[in-house]
Amino acid sequence: MKPKVAFYWCASCGGCEEAVVDLGEDILTVVELVDIAFWPVALDFKRTDVEALGDGELAAAFINGAVRTSEQVEMVELLRRKAGAVVAFGSCAILGGIPGLANQYERDEILDFVYEEAPSVENGATRPVEESAVDEGTLTLPSFDASVRTLDQVIDVDYYLPGCPPPAHLILAAVTALVEGTAPEKGAVLAPDVALCSECPRAATKPEQLTLEAFKRPHEVVADPEICLLAQGLVCLGPATRAGCNAACIGGNMPCTGCMGPTSRVLDQGAKALSAIASLLGATEEDEIVARIAEIADPVGTFYRYSLPASPLHHRVEKEPVP
Ligand code: SF4
Numbered sequence: 511m512k513p514k515v516a517f518y519w520c521a522s523c524g525g526c527e528e529a530v531v532d533l534g535e536d537i538l539t540v541v542e543l544v545d546i547a548f549w550p551v552a553l554d555f556k557r558t559d560v561e562a563l564g565d566g567e568l569a570a571a572f573i574n575g576a577v578r579t580s581e582q583v584e585m586v587e588l589l590r591r592k593a594g595a596v597v598a599f600g601s602c603a604i605l606g607g608i609p610g611l612a613n614q615y616e617r618d619e620i621l622d623f624v625y626e627e628a629p630s631v632e633n634g635a636t637r638p639v640e641e642s643a644v645d646e647g648t649l650t651l652p653s654f655d656a657s658v659r660t661l662d663q664v665i666d667v668d669y670y671l672p673g674c675p676p677p678a679h680l681i682l683a684a685v686t687a688l689v690e691g692t693a694p695e696k697g698a699v700l701a702p703d704v705a706l707c708s709e710c711p712r713a714a715t716k717p718e719q720l721t722l723e724a725f726k727r728p729h730e731v732v733a734d735p736e737i738c739l740l741a742q743g744l745v746c747l748g749p750a751t752r753a754g755c756n757a758a759c760i761g762g763n764m765p766c767t768g769c770m771g772p773t774s775r776v777l778d779q780g781a782k783a784l785s786a787i788a789s790l791l792g793a794t795e796e797d798e799i800v801a802r803i804a805e806i807a808d809p810v811g812t813f814y815r816y817s818l819p820a821s822p823l824h825h826r827v828e829k830e831p832v833p
């Protein structure tokens with residue numbers, strides 16, 4: 511009997527599921543090692559298939575996406591019960607990810623915009639409701655939680671496989687280690703615990719003392735493909751981001767946006783990135799500093815692109831508490 515594993519998605523773009531398919535021929539290695547007992551995005555499994563498993567019968571559940579709805583909470587709690595190990599798969603599950611940027615807005619602001627105010631919406635202010643009476647009984651929809659949560663803010667997580675999506679070589683190594691019983695201690699992040707700059711092919715061109723006179727956005731310059739992107743004025747988060755992706759974005763001449771998350775020594779990736787970049791500012795006068803900062807479009811989306819729900823900040827708080 512091969513060990514059974516499950517793959518599941520919560521608030522996810524589907525890229526993490528795609529990453530499993532992108533294993534290419536290596537997916538045959540995975541299939542040789544395990545039986546896939548649940549993978550609703552790719553195979554016709556139902557929730558009842560998971561419910562029929564014994565507690566702990568799954569060797570591992572790989573769960574991607576952040577958690578925002580009651581259905582997602584129910585599913586991850588069910589998978590937690592059925593799995594010996596739960597792996598938070600990808601930035602959204604580990605840190606909240608791109609869906610976590612919704613934590614800049616209140617729940618009702620999001621519903622107002624999506625169902626009434628968005629320029630492309632014309633639906634007579636129709637809103638989904640959690641319960642509807644029909645002749646056959648009551649239909650229900652999942653509830654929409656107050657904020658986006660990381661997987662480990664909802665259930666106990668054993669391992670973390672970072673990336674947006676996780677790189678194929680790390681996925682294969684993680685599956686193999688779990689099946690062979692060689693996984694590290696519980697709580698480990700299954701990627702190197704050093705900053706991306708240490709594996710970046712441009713590291714030798716990053717000056718020891720770097721001072722930035724201006725910030726540029728990737729579409730505003732044609733970056734030199736050999737020189738450190740930060741040294742060229744592009745906001746590269748390599749100094750505040752975990753390695754393990756083989757510097758894939760840098761190889762495409764694009765700055766690191768931080769998807770591998772922080773190293774173990776960092777509590778708040780966004781604050782660390784902000785402080786790393788701010789310390790390079792050449793400006794000393796206040797108006798100069800304000801002008802430099804204004805060159806960074808969307809600071810929350812730049813520094814907290816993947817990590818707002820995992821940060822101690824977590825969610826925008828109303829100045830006046832809601833009664
Ligand atoms: S981590 Fe990236 S690829 Fe995976 S679901 Fe989130 S946004 Fe998509």
Ligand code: SF4
Nearest residue numbers: 707710738739746748
């Ligand atoms: S700042 Fe970016 S481009 Fe420069 S060495 Fe680090 S990862 Fe590479």
